[in-house]
Amino acid sequence: MLSGPAWAQTLEITAARVQGAAWQAQHLKVVLRTHARKNASLEFLAGTLQIGKQRPWQAIQGNCVLQTQQGWSCSALHLAISGSPWGALQGTGRFQVLRSGGLGSLHFLLEGAKLGKLTLLARSAASGRWQLQTRGEVALTDWVAALHLLPAHWQSGGELAWQMHSSGASWSHISAVHFRAQLHKGQFSSPDGLQAAQNVAAQLSGDGHLQGHWQGHVQLRWDEGGILWSPWYWAAPVRPVVMESRWRQSAKSWHLERGQINWPNLGTAKFAVSEPVQGSKLDWHLQDADVALAPFFTTWIKPLLPASSFAAQALLAGHLHFSVAGNPALRSVHWDLQHGDFSTQQTSLAGVFSYGAWDANVPVEKAVFKWQSATLYHIPLGPLAVRVALHPGGFALQQPVDLHLLAARRF
Numbered sequence: 001m002l003s004g005p006a007w008a009q010t011l012e013i014t015a016a017r018v019q020g021a022a023w024q025a026q027h028l029k030v031v032l033r034t035h036a037r038k039n040a041s042l043e044f045l046a047g048t049l050q051i052g053k054q055r056p057w058q059a060i061q062g063n064c065v066l067q068t069q070q071g072w073s074c075s076a077l078h079l080a081i082s083g084s085p086w087g088a089l090q091g092t093g094r095f096q097v098l099r100s101g102g103l104g105s106l107h108f109l110l111e112g113a114k115l116g117k118l119t120l121l122a123r124s125a126a127s128g129r130w131q132l133q134t135r136g137e138v139a140l141t142d143w144v145a146a147l148h149l150l151p152a153h154w155q156s157g158g159e160l161a162w163q164m165h166s167s168g169a170s171w172s173h174i175s176a177v178h179f180r181a182q183l184h185k186g187q188f189s190s191p192d193g194l195q196a197a198q199n200v201a202a203q204l205s206g207d208g209h210l211q212g213h214w215q216g217h218v219q220l221r222w223d224e225g226g227i228l229w230s231p232w233y234w235a236a237p238v239r240p241v242v243m244e245s246r247w248r249q250s251a252k253s254w255h256l257e258r259g260q261i262n263w264p265n266l267g268t269a270k271f272a273v274s275e276p277v278q279g280s281k282l283d284w285h286l287q288d289a290d291v292a293l294a295p296f297f298t299t300w301i302k303p304l305l306p307a308s309s310f311a312a313q314a315l316l317a318g319h320l321h322f323s324v325a326g327n328p329a330l331r332s333v334h335w336d337l338q339h340g341d342f343s344t345q346q347t348s349l350a351g352v353f354s355y356g357a358w359d360a361n362v363p364v365e366k367a368v369f370k371w372q373s374a375t376l377y378h379i380p381l382g383p384l385a386v387r388v389a390l391h392p393g394g395f396a397l398q399q400p401v402d403l404h405l406l407a408a409r410r411f
Contacts, residue, residue, distance in 0.1 A: 009034050023051045032066070040066040042074060048083075058083020064094070071098035079110065085146035091115045102126030114142050128170035135163035140186070150188055158186035158200070173210075180205040186225065200225030201236075206247075215248035218256075231303035239264040245271070252277055266299065267291030283327045293318040293340060310344065317341040318352065332359040349374045358390045365390045366398075381405060 011032040018025050027047030034040040043063045049056050064077040073096045081089040091112030098105045108120040116138030124130040137159065143149075144156040162181040168174045186200035202225075206218035222241040227234045245259030259271040269289035275282045297316045305312040318340030325332045340352030349371045356367025370385040382404030389396045 023049070025049045040068065042066040056084060057081045071096060073097075077110070079112075086114055086142050089114050093118075114139075124171070129168070130171055131165070131167045133163075133165050135161075137161045140183075144188075151190070153191050154188055154195075156188040159184045175210045176208065177216075178207045194228070194230035196228045198226055200227065208247075213248060213250045215246070217244070218247055219244035232300070233303070234299065237264040237266075265292070266295045281327055283325075285323070285325045287323045289320075289322050289324075291320050291322075293320050293337070296320065310346075313344050315341075315343050331361070333357065346377055347375065356388070356390065358392075360392050363391055367395075379405065 013028075013030045015028040016026065018028055025046055025048070027045070029043075029045045031043040032040060033043075041063065042065075043061075045061045046059070048058055049060070060079070060081045062077060062079040064074040067073040067075070073094075075094045077093045077095065079089075079091045079093070089112060091110045093108070093110035095106065095108040102125060104124045106120070106122040108118075110118045116136055118136040119134065121133045122130065123132075140158045140160055141156055143160075150156055160181060160183055162179070164177065164179040166174055166177040168176075181204045183200060183202045183204075186202065187196075187198050189196040201223040203221045203223070204218070205221075206216055208214050208216035220243045222236055224236050226236070241264070242262045243259070245256040248255050248257065253274060253276045256271070256273040259273070261269045261271065267290050269291075270287040272285045272287070273282065274284075293316045297314075302312055319338045320335065320340075321338075322333065322335040324330065324334075334357045335355065337352060337354040340349070340354070342349040342352060351372025352370070354367070354369045356369075357365040358367075359365055367388045367390055368386070369388070370383070372383055374381040374384070384401070384403055386401055387398040389398055
């Protein structure tokens with residue numbers, strides 16, 4: 001509809017529904033008003049937007065001052081959204097659309113209390129090739145609840161800054177993406193206090209490329225803060241904990257491959273994970289883990305033991321190399337313990353060595369356990385070597401065990 005006197009005109013466009021392959025928008029309305037020797041004004045409204053099974057909002061409306069001397073420029077933009085998972089949202093910003101010599105660009109900026117800050121820059125060529133750069137900052141409290149990233153009634157907070165660059169040969173296809181997200185002052189807590197985090201700083205970065213199927217690289221770095229997930233508690237070491245992996249995804253399955261974990265003062269490990277999109281169970285491998293036994297026991301094993309138990313009071317030292325695998329329950333274990341020491345108030349073992357394997361699908365595996373010296377209630381014990389046959393249901397000694405009690409020295 002076009003109306004108005006010669007010095008002022010109004011163009012109004014309405015649509016009951018606009019839809020694509022996987023989205024649909026209802027009750028759209030755009031109103032353009034022009035004024036003699038003045039800038040134009042643009043108003044737009046839209047009802048429910050549905051993308052797949054998600055509805056980002058029930059209604060959205062906005063207005064801005066429009067200039068058309070050099071492309072389209074919309075300043076003093078005001079945007080209001082209702083019926084979103086984040087509740088009512090409001091923001092201000094601007095956008096600009098330029099076109100020259102077969103090249104087009106879009107620059108968009110939006111800020112709001114709950115929306116955070118969003119900047120978008122898109123470029124396209126006449127051939128259809130395009131690039132899109134986005135970056136933003138957002139407070140996490142409302143977003144975590146809206147996206148159900150944590151159970152209901154959990155508290156959360158922190159700030160997230162992110163940026164992403166993507167490109168494609170045509171607007172209907174994306175062929176590459178690079179991303180980085182940084183968490184500052186991250187925190188959460190469960191109602192019972194058994195799960196919590198404080199002042200967490202972390203970074204997630206990666207990329208993906210479409211070459212027949214999607215594949216790329218991802219890295220997670222933990223720099224600061226503490227995390228309680230009862231019974232475990234982890235505090236970030238002085239140098240960051242880094243986990244990185246190659247990844248690929250096809251129509252049938254997804255995989256993390258050639259993964260590596262580097263936990264300063266604890267150890268390193270390799271890992272691999274795969275899971276079919278439908279059907280079979282998760283398959284995982286933790287390979288060639290090299291850990292210092294003392295921090296490994298304190299951080300991962302001791303919290304599982306009763307505080308008053310014999311083992312929980314122990315002090316351990318040594319170096320442990322192991323591999324474990326499952327699908328998803330534990331399926332196999334291989335280990336090699338070198339130069340181990342074990343001590344409590346009643347018992348001590350020195351020069352401990354052990355190696356062996358266990359496999360749920362192998363009839364018999366072998367293991368060796370030995371020490372060079374030991375004490376029991378200050379009574380010296382001689383060297384010991386135990387050879388064991390392991391099978392899925394239990395174990396059996398391969399030979400009798402000789403344990404020598406050494407006579408105490410006389411003074």
